[in-house]
Amino acid sequence: MAKIDSVFNECIERLRTGETVEQCLARYPENASELELLLHTVVSLKEVSSLQPRPEFRARAKAEVLLAVRNRMMSQKHRSHSRFSWHRTWVPVAASAFTLMVAGSGTIVASADALPGQPLYSVKRTVERAQVAVMPSEVGKAKLLAGYTDRRVKEMGDMVEAGRGDDIEQVSASMVNDLGRIKSTIGSTRNLEKAAGQADTKSQAEKQRQEDPVPPSAAPKIAALAQSTPSIAALSGSSRPEQASKVEKADDEKIEMSHARSPEEVRKALRQSGERQKRYLEELLEKASAKDKPAIRAAIDKIGRAYEDAGRSEKD
Amino acid sequence: MYTYLFANPIRYTIARDNTGNAAGCFLQSEGCQVQSEERIVQRAQEGDLEAFSMLYEGHFDKVYRYLALRVRDRSEAEDMAQQVFVKAFEALPTFKWRGAPFAAWLFRIARNQVVDAHRKSGKDSKTSLEDVTLLSAENIENKIEEKIAVETVVAASKKLTRAQRDVLALRFAAEMSIAETAKIMGKNEGAIKALQHSAVNALRRVLKQDSHGKD
Numbered sequence: 270m271a272k273i274d275s276v277f278n279e280c281i282e283r284l285r286t287g288e289t290v291e292q293c294l295a296r297y298p299e300n301a302s303e304l305e306l307l308l309h310t311v312v313s314l315k316e317v318s319s320l321q322p323r324p325e326f327r328a329r330a331k332a333e334v335l336l337a338v339r340n341r342m343m344s345q346k347h348r349s350h351s352r353f354s355w356h357r358t359w360v361p362v363a364a365s366a367f368t369l370m371v372a373g374s375g376t377i378v379a380s381a382d383a384l385p386g387q388p389l390y391s392v393k394r395t396v397e398r399a400q401v402a403v404m405p406s407e408v409g410k411a412k413l414l415a416g417y418t419d420r421r422v423k424e425m426g427d428m429v430e431a432g433r434g435d436d437i438e439q440v441s442a443s444m445v446n447d448l449g450r451i452k453s454t455i456g457s458t459r460n461l462e463k464a465a466g467q468a469d470t471k472s473q474a475e476k477q478r479q480e481d482p483v484p485p486s487a488a489p490k491i492a493a494l495a496q497s498t499p500s501i502a503a504l505s506g507s508s509r510p511e512q513a514s515k516v517e518k519a520d521d522e523k524i525e526m527s528h529a530r531s532p533e534e535v536r537k538a539l540r541q542s543g544e545r546q547k548r549y550l551e552e553l554l555e556k557a558s559a560k561d562k563p564a565i566r567a568a569i570d571k572i573g574r575a576y577e578d579a580g581r582s583e584k585d
Numbered sequence: 586m587y588t589y590l591f592a593n594p595i596r597y598t599i600a601r602d603n604t605g606n607a608a609g610c611f612l613q614s615e616g617c618q619v620q621s622e623e624r625i626v627q628r629a630q631e632g633d634l635e636a637f638s639m640l641y642e643g644h645f646d647k648v649y650r651y652l653a654l655r656v657r658d659r660s661e662a663e664d665m666a667q668q669v670f671v672k673a674f675e676a677l678p679t680f681k682w683r684g685a686p687f688a689a690w691l692f693r694i695a696r697n698q699v700v701d702a703h704r705k706s707g708k709d710s711k712t713s714l715e716d717v718t719l720l721s722a723e724n725i726e727n728k729i730e731e732k733i734a735v736e737t738v739v740a741a742s743k744k745l746t747r748a749q750r751d752v753l754a755l756r757f758a759a760e761m762s763i764a765e766t767a768k769i770m771g772k773n774e775g776a777i778k779a780l781q782h783s784a785v786n787a788l789r790r791v792l793k794q795d796s797h798g799k800d
Contacts (some may be wrong), residue, residue: 274775274779275778277781277782278778281756300682307785307789309789310789310792311785313737314739314753314757314785314788315757316734316735317654317735317738317753317757317758318757319735320649320653321646321649322645322646331638331642334665334670334671335638335641337667337671338634338637338670338671338674341671342634343676458656493720529677
């Protein structure tokens with residue numbers, strides 16, 4: 270029996286290199302009758318190697334696994350007697366590397382234009398959640414979320430164009446949710462802000478470093494990624510003006526979300542975004558069919574209130 | 586000479602060089618720098634997420650395929666494949682490079698995961714033939730034929746013993762060598778060859794029985 274086991278295995282290996290069943294049988298004529306039946310089963314079995322995970326699952330799974338891994342790295346950071354030797358310096362590097370890896374896959378790039386109800390939409394949303402989760406600063410998280418609300422408005426326009434105006438309610442609900450998260454995220458930095466106001470030059474530099482999640486070593490990778498992920502481009506150091514103002518801008522002065530450096534500047538940029546998105550949706554309403562108008566009106570109303578709430582200044 | 590190409594500089598691949606050793610490519614400013622899998626594992630152990638991502642890319646499909654044959658339910662296989670990599674990351678500091686490939690260690694984790702799941706559920710998972718996804722066929726006609734063949738094989742393998750299924754999943758879904766399969770299953774190579782023989786023979790009989798049943 271031992272001999273036939275080995276001969277059979279030898280033939281399996283030969284089939285893997287491209288040999289045919291007949292060629293293998295010719296090598297072992299004394300075992301040919303038994304081998305023939307077995308080897309034809311092996312040929313069927315080889316088809317198993319064509320089993321593949323679904324592409325949308327593959328992309329989502331990678332984002333989720335790397336996010337879980339990254340979270341474990343972060344929690345390890347807080348343990349003084351860890352089996353791992355993660356250093357504090359790994360955290361920003363890991364965050365940017367994570368973003369790069371998660372956003373770099375073909376499926377994820379392809380998911381950028383996905384609309385609700387399409388298979389890749391869950392990939393798009395998972396990547397968004399992952400990017401927010403790994404962003405170390407609260408202001409950075411708020412800016413990312415604000416970028417995603419812009420995406421949601423574009424999705425509404427695309428859905429109306431595609432005759433799916435009835436479905437925009439879930440998009441507007443998701444926007445309201447993200448705007449609520451922006452409010453709570455930048456609200457949690459209020460105490461830090463006060464502390465920063467009393468800080469000396471050294472600590473201001475430290476705060477600036479914390480708000481910039483991109484370590485110098487990761488800059489080329491982020492630049493490569495920026496082509497496929499505009500929101501990352503807006504957050505990377507390269508998109509920041511050379512002379513970023515440290516002084517609060519006047520209320521009527523325009524501020525791009527990507528240039529916002531403090532919670533108050535984020536709120537101001539958010540109020541301006543809210544106005545811009547409202548105008549866009551009103552134009553959409555004018556062009557929309559009678560069937561879609563009620564859903565768009567409801568969205569304008571709901572989103573308008575959410576922007577107002579999230580963008581309300583702490584001074585008000 | 587390495588047997589892979591890197592069309593997209595952001596993607597990574599684990600491949601084998603002409604001596605059969607696994608290797609991978611790291612993105613560098615000037616292109617790819619080939620590194621041994623041992624070095625990639627070492628970097629992952631030091632907390633390098635990029636290195637861990639390479640290991641994930643290089644092994645995920647095979648781990649999924651192995652699980653698809655063992656648990657035989659797509660969503661269970663998907664969940665489990667993710668858990669395998671998270672567990673692998675957690676256990677990475679304990680991994681020692683002693684000549685055995687990283688894949689053998691990874692599949693031991695996957696196998697333990699299956700054993701745990703079977704123990705918890707108290708029975709094997711059922712297979713849904715609709716759950717099998719195939720991508721390799723060139724045209725629809727071939728795809729349909731291939732799908733029937735794979736689904737038939739997957740369904741037939743359900744009737745084998747766990748050890749027989751295990752050896753088939755490792756040898757044909759995960760494409761492990763006899764030596765690697767022996768390490769993962771904790772048996773000697775002779776025993777694995779015998780088990781492989783009996784598993785294929787059992788599968789042949791089930792396939793024959795099933796085809797007669799349809800006639």
